[in-house]
Amino acid sequence: MKNTVLALSLLFAAPMAQACETFTIGDISVEHAWSRASIGTDRPGVLYLEITNNGTTDDALTGLTTPAASMPMLHETVVTDGIASMPHAASVPVPAGQTVVLSPGGFHGMLMGLTNVLKEGETFPITLTFEQAGSLDVSVDVLSMRVEAAACDDAK
């Protein structure tokens, strides 16, 4: 069933760089949603994106669901005394008027239990849950394993 959902969503995948598309609900907008191509489905995948809170009320990203992974989680990479760990983050704060980035070496979506191989050039849907704004469906661009940021004209 999940695979069917994913296959359908991939049918709708546009060839354009979707990572540059902006998704909005209420005061929250999300852009530059991207992931890296995976080798098989054993290793966890990753999710990076940029969240802007255009409102005057603090919000927070509290959860992820996606047909692409059975156990998606929010993590934060932390390097303390030279030791890297990535504890589970209960939520990612998105203060009023600010932009928060999930990016390599910081907050990230950890896509454990991939249901399909993530192939470069494809997209998959993910639903983000915000404490205030509610749920937002976002399309995630799968980029090469060798990419460190989404390439959008406005991303400089």
Place this chain on the structure above:
Amino acid sequence: MRRRQIVLSLAGLAGAAAFTLGLGAWRTRNRSVHNPLLPLPLTSMDWRLINHVGQEVTPADWRGRPAMVFFGFTYCPDVCPTTLLDIADWLEALGPDADRLTTALISVDPERDTPDALANYVSHFDPRIIGLTGSVGATARAAADFRVSFKKEPAGDGDYTMNHTAGVFLFHANGQFASIIDFHEDRRFAVPKLRRILA
């Protein structure tokens, strides 16, 4: 974009400070085993690991070549690709000189990182990167020689991740420890450190 990343880095620092308390307790307990010193010279190490094409490797095999060594695991979607991409970038910046360098990833997750798993992983970054793995005991031996810490961390549903020392260790051709490149260090600092061990 850059400015936004800086804002996030500051948030990350605050988070790191909060996390230090918890990790500090764990580190203190391990300090009696791992003296918090710098890595031994390669010539004083005595680990024995298997590379990604299934051959046994010991520090003696690296004699006479400068070396860049780091610890990680391939079931890590964030830190390890970031480090490998940084390393691929540095190797490219060094040009042909990088061929004189031994570049190795030592897995801290030998249960999942078999030689085959390492082979299909490192090939995606730079063919000059060697993957090394072994038994849990052999991995612990190597980690002790490099003064590296690693620890299994449950991640729900029986799954786990590994906490591990994230720096990249540089050694001179004579095996003496030279310097550490910190996680995600700017290439403006990283590449000159590499040039120094190649000089």
